[in-house]
Amino acid sequence: MRHAIAPGGGDPAGFRLRDCSTQRNLDETGREQARRIGAAVREAGVEIDRVLSSQWCRCLETAKLLGLGDVEELPSLNSFFQDRSKAGAQTSETRRVLAAMSPGETVFLVTHQVNITALTDVFPASGEVLLLRVGADGQTEVLDRVLVRP
Numbered sequence: 001m002r003h004a005i006a007p008g009g010g011d012p013a014g015f016r017l018r019d020c021s022t023q024r025n026l027d028e029t030g031r032e033q034a035r036r037i038g039a040a041v042r043e044a045g046v047e048i049d050r051v052l053s054s055q056w057c058r059c060l061e062t063a064k065l066l067g068l069g070d071v072e073e074l075p076s077l078n079s080f081f082q083d084r085s086k087a088g089a090q091t092s093e094t095r096r097v098l099a100a101m102s103p104g105e106t107v108f109l110v111t112h113q114v115n116i117t118a119l120t121d122v123f124p125a126s127g128e129v130l131l132l133r134v135g136a137d138g139q140t141e142v143l144d145r146v147l148v149r150p
Contacts, residue, residue, distance in 0.1 A: 001110050002124040005030035006058040020057035033127045033150035038066035053110040054078045063110040077111040091118040095138025
């Protein structure tokens with residue numbers, strides 16, 4: 001999933017990972033969108049085994065507001081929008097994590113547009129969820145795309 005609506009693009013000058021006041025964050029519309037996505041997942045009867053998130057505040061807040069389980073930080077899901085030289089290594093690490101999942105394990109990832117595009121060739125909207133099948137090599141197949149509006 002791409003994080004819920006966070007107005008603007010990229011991150012402001014002076015961005016610091018652990019300081020949300022220096023980042024582009026969710027607004028109330030984004031928060032409501034995250035809650036609605038979580039509700040839609042629960043209403044569909046999908047059981048989530050793990051929730052993995054980028055360490056960016058907008059992703060962590062989205063992941064928590066989904067209400068689908070404890071949120072684990074996964075640095076390979078961090079945005080490389082400002083530094084594209086990290087794209088290959090981070091995407092490879094994300095594929096490695098996906099390939100290591102147990103058969104039948106359902107994992108919900110919350111990340112950024114650039115990460116999703118690198119992984120799937122899809123340019124998702126804010127709050128868009130992609131349903132993926134993951135191969136043993138970590139390669140992904142997009143089965144469906146869902147956008148829950150706030």
